[in-house]
Amino acid sequence: MASNVFGGVVVTYVSLCVDVSSYRPGILKLLEHIRPTWKEETIEFKVFEGGFTNCLVGVKSGEEDMLLVRVYGRNTEKFINRESEIKNLVYLNKHIGTPPVYAHFDNGLCYGYAEGRHLALDELYDKTMGRRIAKELAKMHAIPLPAEDTNKALLDTVYFNSWLDEIPAVLETEEKTARMKKLIGSVEELRRECDELKSHLDQLNSPIVFCHNDLMSKNMIYSQNDGSLTLIDLEYGGPNYRGFDLGDFFCEFAGIDTVDYNLFPSRDYQLVWLRMYLEEAALLRGEEPSTVTDEMVEDLYVEANQFALTCHVMWGIWGLIQARYSVLDFDYLEYAELRFGEYRSRRETFLLLKKPSKK
Template sequence: MANYIHVPESAPVVPKLDVTVDEHDYRIGALKLIKELRPHWKPSEVKMKCFTDGITNKLIGCCVGGVIQDMVLVRIYGNKTELFVDRENEVKSFQVLQAHRCAPRLYCTFNNGLCYEFLEGTALEPEHIRNPAIFRLIARQLAKYHAIHAHNGWVPQSNLWLKMGKFFSLVPSHFQDPEKNLRFNTEVPSTQCLRDELVWLQRNLSTLGSPIVLCHNDLLCKNIIYNEAEGHVKFIDYEYAGYNYQAFDIGNHFNEFAGVNEVDYSLYPGRSLQLQWLRAYLESYKEHKGLGREVSNTEVEVLFIQVNRFALASHFLWGLWALIQAQYSTIDFDFLGYAVLRFSQYFKMKPEVMALNFPE
């Protein structure tokens, strides 16, 4: 996918620094980066804070004198994440989104991570994204993303099925830890079952007619920064960004209403909230595409069905991802339990969303 994101020629060059930062003892490596990015800062005065929200990478905030507006964020890639994250694509997505004022500044990349600008605001929680004033901002910002042209005339294609196939091939066949292995064999669907579902998903979802757009693909609460004073939201973390089905990005976000650390799928948005969200989204999307702001009930209803069916693909993708993370990640998180939750919700939701009928 890396070659398909077209970075504008006007985009600033992103320097690559030959520095490796130890995720367990990060200060020395982080200071080498700060020396290049903020040469006027005294090393002894640099304070560092480790943010603990992420379950893919480690994030360190560096600042002097408590001035958070000038904070430099150092993100250290998680162990073996290069197996399933295209880092070149991530940087290109970052550059494209920055050019459209949708992303913070990317200062540099280094051997096992990248540094970028701190965005003022609040990283959201599940209760925030249910607030109509905030969810309309999120819907409109996502519509702005989806309207960005970053393909230089090429007809965009989704890499969802390729990515799922790659994730599937990386799923471990067993775990060394006996207790973990027992859970894996008794609680996770069999390899054959997962293979059959992957085939079923591609056959049933790729024919729904959802447009291929530039997607964030990982719009969980903590990746949404809300600036209340300025009345806007911005999205962060573009590791999984790329061309995909419009309905996947929205369905994936709706799944994230359930949270990550204490997952509760009763929080998945109901029909009424979804229809309000989708109408705000479509009005903004059509406006960005130069198609006016008029949105019919039929358009909203069609998107509603597409989104809820693609929410299945989101559960399946992150279920596979969690199994890979259970094998390789050094982050303290029950990835195996998370995989079980995602697959369970997939099978629970499947008959419900397949029973939805498109309007005549």
């Protein structure tokens, strides 16, 4: 056992790999280092279903708090910087009290469990729950960024850069390869399209904040005990444009198991929720919610919807990479086709939106 320092916090490192198909021996070995008083005969395991990248196992002993052990999916290092992920989790625990990190190992990490249940997709429309989501997201966006990250948005440095480099030349069959080429043309063509889109969005001056970057309902845990909401699964988190998180949140109303973009929230709903978000942000700055104006809400509506286009492109690229390397039973190529299809169907309409303050 050793340790590494992330953001000034020491995190235990254990040299081992946990086998996804037979995880028990590896996790027991891990617990010897971080929970040495736990007796093997009292330890309970719970596999959490529904992940699209990793294997997630809960471990508990008696009345002790549950721990989560995440075993990374194969080849996920191609689009997730695991060192940055641990750094971000430590940073968020320090600033807004998200679950702590207890240890990391060669193909995963162990961290605290957020008590509660995942939100159902239809709960995103609930006004009370919407206020909770707006409050937690505003808190995350208000975290001061480390000085070295203030001008580095993941959209620029990772999603529209290194991820493009990871798009495979071919998929497992000629038919799938042909579908991919029909979808994006070539990587060079897609890169030019990303550059053009980014050039347009630069005019919005969306601030760089700490973003979650994966705001699906399954990454929101509601505790009925105290009414709190916790944003979890921050492996894609980090400094990014505020508009990306807002646009991604609205895109996630369509779901992921079964994707239906008819569920993309209406303008009326978005304006109500964006006002709540701005009011919560105002409160965090010590201002009255009444300082939020209609013009501010309209401005943010344009920002969120135009950045939603980048979310479709980013997750479309993610789908193409996963289609080549993931071993999970999910049609990633079809998902990429859905995301790029939605991007192209909305692109002209969204890019024509104008901020009231820019008239």
